[in-house]
Amino acid sequence: MGDHSHGDPNTSGTVATAGQAEVEKFQDPGLPPHRPRLADKDPRAEKRAERQVAILFAISMLGTLLFFVGYFAIQLDETTAISTLRLQNLLLGMGTAFAMFGIGIGIVHWAKTLMPDHEVAEERHEIRPEEDRQVAEKMIGQILDESGIKRRPLIRNTLIGAGVLAILPAIGIFRDLSQNLNPDILRQTMWAKGVRLARDPEGTPIKAAxxxxxxxxxVIPEGLNDLHEGKLEAKAKAVVLLMRLDPADLNISPGREDWNYNGIVAYSKICTHVGCPVALYEQQTHHLLCPCHQSTFDLTHECKVIFGPAARPLPQLPITVDSEGYLVAQSDFHSPVGPSFWERG
Amino acid sequence: MKALSQRRRHPLAAIALLLLGLLVTGGLYAVAGTVNEAKAQTTTYSAQDVEQGEKLFVANCATCHGINAVGAEPGAHGFQAGPSLIGVGAAAVDFQVGTGRMPMQMSGPQAQVKPKQFDEEQTRQLAAYVASLGAGPAVPSEEVLDTTKGNAAKGGELFRTNCAMCHNAAAAGGALTRGKFAPALGGVTGEHIYEAMVTGPQNMPVFNDANISPEGKRDIITFLHTIEEQGSPGGAALGSLGPVSEGLLLWTGGLAVIIGFTIWLTQRSS
Structure with missing residues (x-):
């Protein structure tokens, strides 16, 4: 039986070595003979390499100058033409590129051609000497012994308690990063009974005709453009796509008979997969395609998923017309818009 | 005359004759072209236009769209060969025939652009005939296509809301379902863009004047022409397709450069 944890593998008896009985060992082939470079032998080649390195550093300096020419010589204001902006972009980019490139290439070229290149062999440290291990083991034992952590369980237990509790404030702080943890904000949108459907981005109401x-x-809800705070958040939930089909093409499930108006239907534009705007409407096939992951919804079957990773149909917005002929919402969506969340149910 | 007959065997005589011939033909075509353009600008159609258009229609379009443009009977698989053209308007004809989509080269997911088959006069006559069948969108006037009056910034906002999801934010086009696609909009005339919006060709939805006003449409055309003229501010656009083409370039070109540098770094100097 060999000893796995002590000594050299060759002598511990756990590893069989080839030709153990023979004295002959694998010979170290050594390093190949040193080959002098052109710059080591020829003073002219040395001079040339020196010049090349200097030129590369000079290119770097020119690049930095080019950057500052682009930065200071071109003034930008409201009347700046796009071509001037593009010229500045070019100068800044080229300047920085040459400034960095010149230094980098120059240093490598210098090291390769001019700096000493004699080969050096460095011996590897002995792997895991037994004494070091014993010293470390002794030190740890000493620390445990002197701190008295084994003899004083009160201190040990209070230390564990303090350590666990100290992490909790971090959870509180990161929790606060989400301004509102109430999942109901994901269920409600700006749509409500009587809110007019308006054009995005103008915000003008739409007549059924x-x-x-x-x-x-x-479509956005009317009044969205008047919001001062949280406009983008409200828009992200409330955007709607409005389309008109032949009423005969619609397959309506019970309870939704009056949600369309003469074949005009409104569906949430937020994909139920990860929330991209589903707005690629094919007016002949009545398919709605999400550009992110190709989820496809069939408008004639209440936007049920016919392809792709989305799990739920797009929520329908029940609509009707008001006394002036403008399209209005009957209520909010009947199911939460957008991707799933834990409390969705 | 004698001098001329003496020089007709000159080595350059054939070339001179060829140049003369080309100049004459080119000149004639240029004159004919301007006459055609002048005619195409008039939007009122005469009874003769309608009559000529009907002849062209019967000869070239009726196979699919039916006599009197009522649409063909559904075929063996329930597919309609060609839809009814009553009420589609002159704008639809000018777009479909003017861009070469119609007559359709072959059946498929959608009609492809090809060299147009009818000249402007014939297109106008076809449009006149279809417009006479029922009221529909007319070919837009010069006024609504005048991009010097358009607002590119406003047009960009409308484009990003209404068009960019299919046609790409840089108007480079994009894929739809089952082999259909939204075409790139570079090089398309303002007239055809306008007509596509009002008529909704194939799977494109209709954007009528109540949805996007004629001024809004002009702004969109102005925006499209502006981004086409000014080019890409960030250098090579790589087809404006985003991460696909850019990533491919980095994975091939970028990695090749890195490998090249690695070889150079580890190579011994001569």
Missing amino acids: DVTMGSAFH
Whole structure:
């Protein structure tokens, strides 16, 4: 039986070595003979290499100058033409590139051609000497002994308690990064009974008569543009795509009969997969395609998923018209818009 | 005359004759072209235009769209060969025939652009015939296509809301479902862009004047022409396709450069 934890593998008896009985060992082939470089032998080649390195550093200096020419000589204001902006971009980029490139290439070229290149062999340290291990073991034993952590369980237990508790404030701080943990904000949008459907981005209301067959309108709730705070958050939840189909093409499930108006239907534009805007509407096939992961929704079957990773149909916004002929929402969406979340249920 | 007959065997005589011939033909075509353009600008159609258009229609389009443009009977698989053209308007004809999409080269997911088959006069006559069948969007006037009056910034906002999801933020086009695609918009005339918006060709939705006003459409065309003229501010656009082409270049070109430097770094100097 060999000893696995002590000594050299060759002598511990755990490893069989080739030709153990023979005295002959594998010979160290040594290093190849040193070959002098051109710059070592020829003073002219040395001079040339020196010049090349200096030129590379000079290129770096020119690059830095080019950067500052672009930075200071070109003034930008409201009247700046796009071509001037592009010229500055070019100068800044080229300047920085040459400034860094010149130094880097120059230093490597210097080291390769001019700095001494004699070969050096360095011996590897002995792997895991037994004494070092014993010293470390002794030190740890001493620390445990002197601190008295084994003899004083009160101190040990209070230390463990303090360590566990000290992590909790971090959880509190990171939790606060999410401004509102109430999942109900994910269930509610700006849509409510009587809110008019308005064009994105102008915010003008849409008449039912404006939505001709085959049309697609990008819709926001009226009043969204007047919000001063949280406008983008509200928009991200409330955007809707409005389309008109032949009412005969719609397959309506019970309870949703009055959610469309003469074939005009409104669906949330937020994909139920990871929330990209689903707005690629094909007016002949009535497919809605999400550009991110190709989830495809069939508008004629209440936007059920017919392809792709989305798990749920797009929520439908029940709509009708008000007394002036403008399209209005009957209520908010009946299911949360966008991707799933823990409390969605 | 004698001098001329003496020089007709001159080595350069053939070349001179060829140049003369080319100049004459080119000149004639240029004159004919301007006449055609002048005619195409008039949007009122005469009874003769309608009559000529009907002849062209019967000869070239009726196979799929049916006599009197009522649409063909559904075929063996329930597919309609060509839809009814009543009420699609002159704008639809000018777009489909003017860009070469119609007559369709072959059936497939969508009609492809090809060299146009009818000249402007014939296209106008076809449009006149289809417009006479029922009211529909007309070919846009010069006024609504005048991009000097358009606002590119406003157009960009409208484009990003209404068009960019299919046609790409840089108007480079994009894929749709089952082999269909939204074409790139570079090099398309303002007239054709306008007509596509009002008529909704193939799977493109209709953007009528109540959705995007004629001024808004002009702004969009102005925006498209502006981004086409000014080029890409960030250097090579690589097809404006985003991470696919850019990533491919980095994975091939960028890695090749890194490998090259690694070899140079570890190589002994001569």
